[in-house]
Amino acid sequence: MIDRVTDHRSLPRISASLVVKAVLAVYWTRLGSLNALALTRTAKFWKSWLEGPLCSADSLGRIVASLEADPLRQGIHHVYDRLKRNKALPDLHGLGVAVLDGHETSTSYRRCCAGCLKRTTSSGQIQFYHRNVTLMLLCASPPDRPAVRLLLDLEPLQPGEAELAAALRLLERVLAAYPRAFGLVLADAYYAVAAFLNFLLEHGKQALVVLKDERRDTYQDAAGLWAQQPRQLGSYHSRSCRWWDVPDLLSWPEVQGTIRVVRSEESWTVKPQLTKEVTPQTTSWVWLTTLSVAQARTEQVVRLAHLRWDIENHGFNELVNGWHAGHVYRHHSGAIECFLLLAFLAYNIFHAFFALNLKPEARRGRTMEFVVRLIAAEIHALPRFSAAAVPP
Ligand SMILES: [Zn+2]
Numbered sequence: 001m002i003d004r005v006t007d008h009r010s011l012p013r014i015s016a017s018l019v020v021k022a023v024l025a026v027y028w029t030r031l032g033s034l035n036a037l038a039l040t041r042t043a044k045f046w047k048s049w050l051e052g053p054l055c056s057a058d059s060l061g062r063i064v065a066s067l068e069a070d071p072l073r074q075g076i077h078h079v080y081d082r083l084k085r086n087k088a089l090p091d092l093h094g095l096g097v098a099v100l101d102g103h104e105t106s107t108s109y110r111r112c113c114a115g116c117l118k119r120t121t122s123s124g125q126i127q128f129y130h131r132n133v134t135l136m137l138l139c140a141s142p143p144d145r146p147a148v149r150l151l152l153d154l155e156p157l158q159p160g161e162a163e164l165a166a167a168l169r170l171l172e173r174v175l176a177a178y179p180r181a182f183g184l185v186l187a188d189a190y191y192a193v194a195a196f197l198n199f200l201l202e203h204g205k206q207a208l209v210v211l212k213d214e215r216r217d218t219y220q221d222a223a224g225l226w227a228q229q230p231r232q233l234g235s236y237h238s239r240s241c242r243w244w245d246v247p248d249l250l251s252w253p254e255v256q257g258t259i260r261v262v263r264s265e266e267s268w269t270v271k272p273q274l275t276k277e278v279t280p281q282t283t284s285w286v287w288l289t290t291l292s293v294a295q296a297r298t299e300q301v302v303r304l305a306h307l308r309w310d311i312e313n314h315g316f317n318e319l320v321n322g323w324h325a326g327h328v329y330r331h332h333s334g335a336i337e338c339f340l341l342l343a344f345l346a347y348n349i350f351h352a353f354f355a356l357n358l359k360p361e362a363r364r365g366r367t368m369e370f371v372v373r374l375i376a377a378e379i380h381a382l383p384r385f386s387a388a389a390v391p392p
Helices: 016-028 034-038 044-050 057-066 069-085 163-177 194-202 217-228 298-322 333-357 368-380
Strands: 097-108 117-120 126-138 150-156 184-187 206-210 232-236 239-249 259-270 279-289
Touching (some): 016 034, 016 044, 016 057, 016 333, 016 368, 044 368, 069 150, 097 163, 097 298, 097 333, 126 163, 126 298, 126 333, 150 163, 150 333, 163 194, 184 298, 194 206, 232 298, 259 298
Parallel strands (some): 097 184, 184 206
Antiparallel strands (some): 097 126, 117 126, 126 150, 206 279, 232 239, 259 279
16 A cells, blocks of 8 residues: 555655655654654664665655655555455444544644635734545444544645535545445534535435524424424433424425434533532534435434534544644645645554454553553664663
8 A cells, every 4th residue: 555655756765655654653653743753763663664764854744745645545445445345344323424524734824835725813914724624434333342433535625715615525536436435424514505415415325414504494494393393202322312303394495305304402410520519411403414214213313413523522633632633744735635644544544453453352451542652662762772882
């Protein structure tokens, strides 16, 4: 997979595959910067892992900026393919599920590049940033191991375009590469628009999105029916829920199909450490879906809808806080995209290794952090100094 990585340089002195292997190790060991990597140059690990000497931080950044993104995407697909064939990616509630979301990866008032997006802040300053739309595949977890989630692909927003345009471009590419990987896409309220729902329906896929706009006809139609419809009682984790499920709505003529609105009123209690008083909490959700009642019961819709947060909690929060994937290793639009694709590849391989390669007894009582430290220890091992060098 790594040998197939190519770049735009005409006479490369350092191979692209060496750079890819070095960057994957930066993510697996959570080094956080290319300069931190340079400090470990003397470690024996590099010689065996790279089959050559480690290059400078500057060369690494420069070569990643010249990498072609497509072979990296094919690398991610290769990992997916192997896991799928080994039956390691089971469906969730009988459905293949993916979640789509937009994320900003860097903001700066000083640095900008040709791919930077621009906005004016309330104080009148111009801020530069990068944003991309990402798709994550969610899978069920058997009782004896954690779930494997795969970051499948990302698409950067081009200057001047709306997030929806980048999302549809991403889905077009992902659906061609992964036609049977998922049948349902979860997304936030931004995606409760006809163009998004129709795009999925035309490709034989379903959507489940947050519905926030109370002025919308569909919302008002559903709200009118909640008053007359008996509620269903249920639960989600430790929350007690009241659900209303309104299928077969035709109040959105632009959408090429019937839509369904599900509302969930959820209540639970917390006991804050400070006051130690049991405090009731409530929350209310309204979702819109193209899934029929035959495809998913009310309870399934609620459980699937809550999984939308997986891309935040298990995807971007972990990548930014744990993997330093928000760090701008080189401010160049191609480099930002390739570093992120490499972070996705590293993330997918690490999680597959943790959930599937480690035996349950090797995982028991040990956190993921512990495994990360074991990996990092390999590159922090100092070369042995000879006894003669020690002063008497
Ligand atoms: Zn930029």
